[in-house]
């Protein structure tokens with residue numbers, strides 16, 4: 001019986017295609033499973049990097065978390081395997097690529113599109129939180145689209161299984177809730193804060209507290225001043241702020 005029957009995958013089960021991008025700690029390629037011709041995304045992590053950054057436990061926990069998460073708006077982790085110096089994650093392939101690209105190309109999205117993506121994100125986050133998983137690093141770069149334009153949350157490089165409050169710092173400043181930035185105890189509601197920031201960014205094309213210097217973003221998001229009005233006056237408001 002072939003190795004796949006026992007769920008033991010290896011590199012020879014796949015034909016590797018073009019690189020999709022650089023995720024955390026490794027590269028991602030399109031790949032095709034030889035027997036089924038099924039298209040997947042294959043993420044390659046180098047063991048020496050995992051050792052160097054001492055993230056074995058995080059990766060192991062990640063695999064536990066991911067194998068239980070099954071939701072239409074959460075990118076699937078189908079399985080994983082390793083060879084002498086690399087670990088391979090077999091991921092669902094999102095044919096539509098990164099939402100980030102669409103947002104930069106279009107400038108901003110329509111209200112209907114924004115509402116659709118926010119609703120999908122809210123569903124995905126509610127599901128993750130029901131499984132005691134906080135993503136903590138949701139930003140447009142980690143949001144992918146499938147062939148039907150359906151949103152998929154990906155790159156759980158920083159997610160944690162959490163019942164208690166977390167204290168570790170992570171993610172870019174623009175999307176982080178004040179309690180995360182102030183390194184205070186936090187819980188799953190940090191993902192809800194991000195939902196608000198993303199909603200603003202989908203509609204206006206840039207995050208609400210964006211600033212040239214991280215320190216300014218820090219000050220702005222602590223103030224939390226946010227009023228929705230027409231796009232250019234909102235930007236003027238923040239420039240004044």
Ligand SMILES: COc1ccc(C(=O)Nc2ccccc2)cc1NC(=O)CCSc1ncnc(N)c1Br
Nearest residue numbers: 020023028041059062075093094097154155156157
């Ligand atoms: C469930 O998705 C993941 C689950 C886990 C991890 C991960 O690295 N965990 C991790 C790595 C090191 C240490 C601790 C955790 C990463 C992903 N996902 C990704 O990296 C997304 C790769 S980009 C891409 N993927 C599909 N289709 C496309 N068109 C693209 Br572009």
